[in-house]
Amino acid sequence: MGERVCFLMHLRPELVDxxxxxxxxxxxxxxxxxxxxxxxxxSLFLRKEEGLVVGVVTSDDFAASLAGMDGEPVNTRWQATMSRYFRKEDGSRPDEGLERLDEYFHLA
Incomplete structure (x- = not known):
């Protein structure tokens, strides 16, 4: 099955489209x-009015999956392209600020 991960990201509402x-x-x-x-x-889900993105992914080892993507040149380019859409005051890449949620219930 792997590790199921849910995370939040925050877009600038005026740039959602x-x-x-x-x-x-x-x-x-x-x-x-x-x-x-x-x-x-x-999957990515959106509450458009607020610019709230909810991501859900399965991975055998999410930390390793993130680390692997960190070394990908295409990811560096993608994050640079996407950064303008996110509310990031510290200048970090969008994928560096994922707010991971704790899973406390799952009905399979």
């Missing part, structure tokens, strides 16, 4: 890198 447009065609090399580093059953 551009963020959604960018995700209509995620770069094939980005999708391949995510798959190669163990990201499975990955």
């Amino acid at each position: 551009g963020y959604l447009e960018a995700h209509r065609e995620v770069w094939p090399e980005m999708l391949e890198a995510l798959t190669r580093h163990g990201w499975r059953d990955y």
